Amino acid sequence: MTRVLTITGARLTDGRVGGLRALDGTITALGPEVRAEPGDEHLDASGLTLVPPLVNGHTHAAMTLLRGYGDDLALMEWLQTRIWPAEARLTPEHVYWGTRLAALEMIRSGTLRCWDMYFHATEVARACADAGLRAAVSQVILGIPDAPAEARPEAAEDGLARLAGYGPLITPCLGPHAIYTVGPDALRSIAEVSDRHDAPVHIHLAETAGEVDDCVREHGLRPVPYLDALGLITERSVLAHGVHLDDAELEIVAARGATLVTCPVSNMKLSVGGAFRYPAARAAGCAVGIGTDGAASNNSLDLLQDVKVLSLLQKHTTGDPSVLPAADAWAIATGATAPRLGATPLEVGHPADLLLLDLDGPEVIPAPLDAGLVYSATGATVDTAIVDGRVLMRGRVIEGEDEVRARAAEAAAVVRGEH
Amino acid sequence: MTRVLTITGARLTDGRVGGLRALDGTITALGPEVRAEPGDEHLDASGLTLVPPLVNGHTHAAMTLLRGYGDDLALMEWLQTRIWPAEARLTPEHVYWGTRLAALEMIRSGTLRCWDMYFHATEVARACADAGLRAAVSQVILGIPDAPAEARPEAAEDGLARLAGYGPLITPCLGPHAIYTVGPDALRSIAEVSDRHDAPVHIHLAETAGEVDDCVREHGLRPVPYLDALGLITERSVLAHGVHLDDAELEIVAARGATLVTCPVSNMKLSVGGAFRYPAARAAGCAVGIGTDGAASNNSLDLLQDVKVLSLLQKHTTGDPSVLPAADAWAIATGATAPRLGATPLEVGHPADLLLLDLDGPEVIPAPLDAGLVYSATGATVDTAIVDGRVLMRGRVIEGEDEVRARAAEAAAVVRGEH
Numbered sequence: 121m122t123r124v125l126t127i128t129g130a131r132l133t134d135g136r137v138g139g140l141r142a143l144d145g146t147i148t149a150l151g152p153e154v155r156a157e158p159g160d161e162h163l164d165a166s167g168l169t170l171v172p173p174l175v176n177g178h179t180h181a182a183m184t185l186l187r188g189y190g191d192d193l194a195l196m197e198w199l200q201t202r203i204w205p206a207e208a209r210l211t212p213e214h215v216y217w218g219t220r221l222a223a224l225e226m227i228r229s230g231t232l233r234c235w236d237m238y239f240h241a242t243e244v245a246r247a248c249a250d251a252g253l254r255a256a257v258s259q260v261i262l263g264i265p266d267a268p269a270e271a272r273p274e275a276a277e278d279g280l281a282r283l284a285g286y287g288p289l290i291t292p293c294l295g296p297h298a299i300y301t302v303g304p305d306a307l308r309s310i311a312e313v314s315d316r317h318d319a320p321v322h323i324h325l326a327e328t329a330g331e332v333d334d335c336v337r338e339h340g341l342r343p344v345p346y347l348d349a350l351g352l353i354t355e356r357s358v359l360a361h362g363v364h365l366d367d368a369e370l371e372i373v374a375a376r377g378a379t380l381v382t383c384p385v386s387n388m389k390l391s392v393g394g395a396f397r398y399p400a401a402r403a404a405g406c407a408v409g410i411g412t413d414g415a416a417s418n419n420s421l422d423l424l425q426d427v428k429v430l431s432l433l434q435k436h437t438t439g440d441p442s443v444l445p446a447a448d449a450w451a452i453a454t455g456a457t458a459p460r461l462g463a464t465p466l467e468v469g470h471p472a473d474l475l476l477l478d479l480d481g482p483e484v485i486p487a488p489l490d491a492g493l494v495y496s497a498t499g500a501t502v503d504t505a506i507v508d509g510r511v512l513m514r515g516r517v518i519e520g521e522d523e524v525r526a527r528a529a530e531a532a533a534v535v536r537g538e539h
Numbered sequence: 540m541t542r543v544l545t546i547t548g549a550r551l552t553d554g555r556v557g558g559l560r561a562l563d564g565t566i567t568a569l570g571p572e573v574r575a576e577p578g579d580e581h582l583d584a585s586g587l588t589l590v591p592p593l594v595n596g597h598t599h600a601a602m603t604l605l606r607g608y609g610d611d612l613a614l615m616e617w618l619q620t621r622i623w624p625a626e627a628r629l630t631p632e633h634v635y636w637g638t639r640l641a642a643l644e645m646i647r648s649g650t651l652r653c654w655d656m657y658f659h660a661t662e663v664a665r666a667c668a669d670a671g672l673r674a675a676v677s678q679v680i681l682g683i684p685d686a687p688a689e690a691r692p693e694a695a696e697d698g699l700a701r702l703a704g705y706g707p708l709i710t711p712c713l714g715p716h717a718i719y720t721v722g723p724d725a726l727r728s729i730a731e732v733s734d735r736h737d738a739p740v741h742i743h744l745a746e747t748a749g750e751v752d753d754c755v756r757e758h759g760l761r762p763v764p765y766l767d768a769l770g771l772i773t774e775r776s777v778l779a780h781g782v783h784l785d786d787a788e789l790e791i792v793a794a795r796g797a798t799l800v801t802c803p804v805s806n807m808k809l810s811v812g813g814a815f816r817y818p819a820a821r822a823a824g825c826a827v828g829i830g831t832d833g834a835a836s837n838n839s840l841d842l843l844q845d846v847k848v849l850s851l852l853q854k855h856t857t858g859d860p861s862v863l864p865a866a867d868a869w870a871i872a873t874g875a876t877a878p879r880l881g882a883t884p885l886e887v888g889h890p891a892d893l894l895l896l897d898l899d900g901p902e903v904i905p906a907p908l909d910a911g912l913v914y915s916a917t918g919a920t921v922d923t924a925i926v927d928g929r930v931l932m933r934g935r936v937i938e939g940e941d942e943v944r945a946r947a948a949e950a951a952a953v954v955r956g957e958h
Contacts, residue, residue, distance in 0.1 A: 187915060188906025192864035224901035388851035389914075391860045419906060419914040425844060432807035432848065433855075441810045445611035482643035482944060483918070486951040487607025487838060495808075495838040496606060499902070500919035525901060532905040 125509045126156040130165035130476060133466075133489060139165060142472030145508035150468055163511070168476035168503055169489070172466045173232035174423045175455030177381035178322075178360035178411025180238045181247075182210075182218030184225065185532040186416040195390055203416060206535045207239065214531040215240040216247045221528035222421055223251035224521055229422040229499020230475045232507050233455070233462055235358055235381070235411065237295040237322050239271065241279060245286040252512045254473065256358075256462065257283055258295025258322045261310065263302040273306035277313045289508065291320065291462065296352075298324040299343055300331055304350055311351035320356045320460070323347075326369075327361035328392050344369035353378050355460060360411060363387055363396050370397070370404035379407045379458045384430040385420070386413030395437040398430075398444060409458035422499035427453040431494060446490035453494075476504035544928045545575040549584035549895060552885075552908060558584060561891030564927035569887055582930070587895035587922055588908070591885045592651035593842045594874030596800035597741075597779035597830025599657045600666075601629075601637030603644065604951040605835040614809055622835060625954045626658065633950040634659040635666045640947035641840055642670035643940055648841040648918020649894045651926050652874070652881055654777055654800070654830065656714040656741050658690065660698060664705040671931045673892065675777075675881065676702055677714025677741045680729065682721040692725030696732045708927065710739065710881065715771075717743040718762055719750055723769055730770035739775045739879070742766075745788075746780035747811050763788035772797050774879060779830060782806055782815050789816070789823035798826045798877045803849045804839070805832030814856040817849075817863060828877035841918040846872040850913060865909040872913075895923035 128139040138152035141160075156162040190202030215238065226234060233254040236244050241259035248255035259279035262271045270279060276294055283292030296302045296310050314321045326332055326343045339346045344365060347353050355377035362380040365373070373380060382396040401408055410430055412421045420426075427449050434444040448457075455463030464473040477497070479489070484496045505513040512518060533539045547558040557571035560579075575581040609621030634657065645653060652673035655663050660678035667674035678698035681690045689698060695713055702711030715721045715729050733740045745751055745762045758765045763784060766772050774796035781799040784792070792799060801815040820827055829849055831840045839845075846868050853863040867876075874882030883892040896916065898908070903915045924932040931937060952958045 184901075185905070187904070188910035191910045191914060192861050194859075194861055198860075221901055221904070228901065385851060388855040389860065391854045391858045393858055395855070415915075419910060420902060422902065422917070425847075425917070428844075429848060429851065432804060435810045436807040436814075436852075439810045439812055440613075441617075441808060442611050442613055480944070482603075482640055482647060482940070482947075483839060483841065485606070485640070485944060486604070486948050486955075491607030491610045491838060495610060496834075498841075498844070498917050498919060500917060521901070525899070525904060528901075529905050536905075 123509055124160045125472060125506070126154065126160040127163045127165050127170065128154060128156055130168055130170040132170055139170070140466070140472070142509040145472050145510070147466070147468050147470055147472050150466060163504065163514070165476050165504070167478070167480060169479050170466065171475050171477060172454045172464060173473050173475050173505070174230045174453050175409060175461050175463050176226065176231045176234040176411055176421065176423055177358065177379070177409035177455070177458065177461050178383055178413055179222070179234050179236055179421065180414035181222035181234065181236050181244060182215040182238050183414030183416040184221045185214060185218040185528065185535050187419045189416065189536055191419070206537070209535050209537065210239055212240040212243045214535055216243040217524065217527040217531045219244045219247035220251060220524045222415065223248060223253050224518060224524055225421045226253065227251065227505045227512050227518060228502060228516065229424060230502040230505065231421065231423050232473050232505060233464070235322055235461065239268065242282050245283050245290045249286045249290055252289070252507050252510055254289045254462065254507060256291040256293050256320060256322070258293035259283070261294065261296045261302060263306045273302060273309060276310050280313065280317055280319055293320040293322050295322045298331070299335055299346060304339070307347070307350045307352055314356055315351070318356070320358055321352060322358045323352070323360065325359040325362055326364040329364050329394070332364045342366065342369055344372050348372055348376065358461070361387065363392055363394050365397065367400060367404070370401050370406055374405040377407070379409060379460050381409045381411045382430065383411045383413040384433045385426050386417040388429070388433065390417055395433050398434045399438060407458040407460060408452055409455055409461045410452050423453050424493065424498050427494055446494040449494045450490055472509035473507050475502055477501045478503045542928055543579045544891060544925070545573065545579040546582045546584050546589065547573060547575055549587055549589040551589055558589070559885070559891070561928040564891050564929070566885070566887050566889055566891050569885065582923065582933070584895050584923070586897070586899060588898050589885065590894050590896060591873045591883060592892050592894050592924070593649045593872050594828060594880050594882050595645065595650045595653040595830055595840065595842055596777065596798070596828035596874070596877065596880050597802055597832055598641070598653050598655055598840065599833035600641035600653065600655050600663060601634040601657050602833030602835040603640045604633060604637040604947065604954050606838045608835065608955055610838070625956070628954050628956065629658055631659040631662045633954055635662040636943065636946040636950045638663045638666035639670060639943045641834065642667060642672050643937060643943055644840045645672060646670065646924045646931050646937060647921060647935065648843060649921040649924065650840065650842050651892050651924060652883070654741055654880065658687065660714070661701050664702050664709045668705045668709055671708070671926050671929055673708045673881070673926060675710040675712050675739060675741065677712035678702070680713065680715045680721060682725045692721060692728060695729050699732065699736055699738055712739040712741050714741045717750070718754055718765065723758070726766070726769045726771055733775055734770070737775070739777055740771060741777045742771070742779065744778040744781055745783040748783050748813070751783045761785065761788055763791050767791055767795070777880070780806065780811070782811055782813050784816065786819060786823070789820050789825055793824040796826070798828060798879050800828045800830045801849065802830045802832040803852045804845050805836040807848070807852065809836055814852050817853045818857060826877040826879060827871055828874055828880045829871050842872050843912065843917050846913055865913040868913045869909055891928035892926045894921055896920045897922045
């Protein structure tokens with residue numbers, strides 16, 4: 121039986137009032153002329169604004185369990201005394217509930233597709249599928265001696281296969297952690313697996329200057345040419361952070377069609393040094409997306425806050441208030457500037473993934489739409505969230521929220537060693 | 540008749556459950572033992588966290604009317620083509636409704652005291668008084684030829700007198716705009732008026748490097764020693780921005796007991812160059828507060844977002860993630876680190892100004908209190924706002940909100956030249 125969803129009465133981004141109709145999760149009509157028919161699932165969106173959903177290009181969803189656990193510490197102290205001991209206590213069930221908590225937060229703040237990398241990736245996939253969220257899920261791969269069995273490079277292809285069974289919303293990916301935790305032979309074999317299965321590769325890259333220096337010292341190349349020589353800069357590559365890239369590296373990224381995901385809040389909070397070189401990346405023609413990083417280093421998954429910080433940081437760094445205007449920032453937040461992140465534009469023939477926002481609050485009026493979204497709105501303006509034509513949230517209510525919060529809080533206490 | 544307000548069942552910041560009792564707007568009891576008595580106005584605050592309100596140390600409240608009007612322009616183009624023409628159309632009534640809109644936004648995001656500087660200041664005072672908000676209100680004073688009559692330096696003392704009639708929540712202040720718009724003779728006379736009336740002086744200072752260079756060239760002194768020689772660096776001085784201050788200037792500010800108000804979001808959005816030197820200001824012993832600046836250059840009055848950006852910018856600028864930890868950032872947001880801003884600590888004998896926050900949302904759990912407030916919460920977590928023992932908002936509902944939004948939207952359209 122065909123699922124029909126009809127939305128009417130919404131404000132469209134062109135200022136008209138209208139809606140859309142979706143059959144089995146695909147938009148079949150969009151505009152002022154859409155009317156509900158008997159038997160449709162029908163949402164009256166009067167007073168709400170219809171926009172595409174946001175894409176979080178880099179996160180570790182289950183790290184919501186570690187939100188606020190060891191803030192304001194130096195990086196190595198934070199990792200050694202807090203994050204790594206806690207992660208050593210993580211069970212698959214913890215990851216499931218931490219990811220469910222993240223999914224609640226993402227849905228409530230308008231992110232309906234995320235790129236995740238973490239331990240126990242099948243639990244990430246199961247949690248996102250249960251929450252109804254689109255997710256590109258990768259098992260973190262570590263080439264270090266004490267890596268868990270499932271995270272070892274030789275397990276990468278099996279990991280990809282295990283992630284295939286979680287339904288159409290979940291895209292299995294490969295997740296080599298970084299060039300300083302996975303060696304060149306393993307990276308080359310991951311590139312081959314990616315090529316064989318046409319699977320995206322999600323990797324941290326050039327987050328700190330030290331990483332670049334080490335790469336040059338050990339391999340005689342900066343990170344992008346190093347990875348390129350191993351076959352890992354391709355249109356399947358999602359490169360998180362990319363703070364310390366020079367012009368030549370940006371040109372390689374653009375030429376290969378790889379995607380850069382900037383994480384401005386995490387980069388500032390961890391003091392990685394410098395800022396993502398957005399004007400240079402744009403000039404080179406790179407595909408650019410935005411990510412929150414994990415909630416342990418942000419401490420939020422609200423992309424509407426982060427995209428404001430992205431724009432602020434670019435204006436601050438360049439000394440030019442006209443850099444990254446609101447319309448461009450909004451395009452980044454929705455993934456429109458990074459096609460390989462899997463954005464879902466509001467167009468006939470595309471998936472019925474969408475948000476209905478309440479932009480009439482005193483926090484947003486009387487700003488025009490683009491500026492209102494980027495500089496004034498937060499995730500709290502999201503009233504309704506829909507993925508694949510299914511309503512995940514309506515009037516800020518998500519079914520099953522209380523259980524998720526309770527189970528995630530229990531998991532967090534155990535992981536933090538409080539129980 | 541005595542007004543009695545009793546709050547019970549709240550989470551206190553020390554982790555206990557309790558509440559407070561206020562008689563005629565003053566806290567008379569605080570802690571787990573507080574019980575409601577017959578006849579009290581009684582709020583059951585179960586599940587909510589009781590915290591002091593936030594203090595916005597620098598804003599132009601009525602500029603909500605210009606929110607999103609000319610974003611992403613170079614500074615002079617923005618001022619010349621958007622802000623100044625719009626301000627030339629401002630009537631007292633526009634300022635009233637723009638300030639009421641700002642008051643809605645401030646109350647909804649937990650700011651219950653603000654330091655304002657704008658045209659038609661008596662309308663600012665009337666609007667804040669009608670909204671029930673504490674406000675230090677200053678008429679902007681301009682020493683330029685086409686300044687409105689009420690904004691001329693010779694009208695400063697009269698302006699102060701006119702602001703005296705708006706009730707106990709409104710503190711009349713003097714508001715010389717800046718050292719580049721008010722000459723030395725006028726500044727000296729304002730210092731004398733301030734001294735005579737014990738009135739605070741609210742001024743923009745050292746927002747850009749150009750302002751500092753011009754000051755040195757014209758007066759042979761950097762901004763702080765220049766103002767100090769005119770008698771305007773005192774414990775009554777509230778110095779907004781203070782981005783470009785050197786160590787000697789910070790020492791003068793500290794020695795005089797003046798207050799610095801940093802506006803990180805506005806500074807980044809307008810690309811003023813550099814960042815407020817928080818570690819140096821702290822080392823010098825300066826009183827430091829935070830402000831949003833006007834909504835035209837932010838574009839939000841939500842201090843819980845801005846205090847996160849403050850912390851992020853300091854970590855980014857210094858390269859040290861341990862700078863400005865959450866507890867210190869929270870102290871700045873509540874004005875605890877700048878006594879002359881008029882913070883209202885939650886203590887017996889102090890005004891019954893307070894917030895009840897819902898920190899159980901999936902955006903905030905399971906963070907500890909300080910980190911949750913600074914890095915995860917936004918103004919949307921504010922459930923209840925109380926000033927002087929009077930409930931301004933409960934369950935996010937503010938009486939009369941619809942009229943304010945409608946009247947402010949009308950005013951905005953006129954001021955922007957859309958009508």
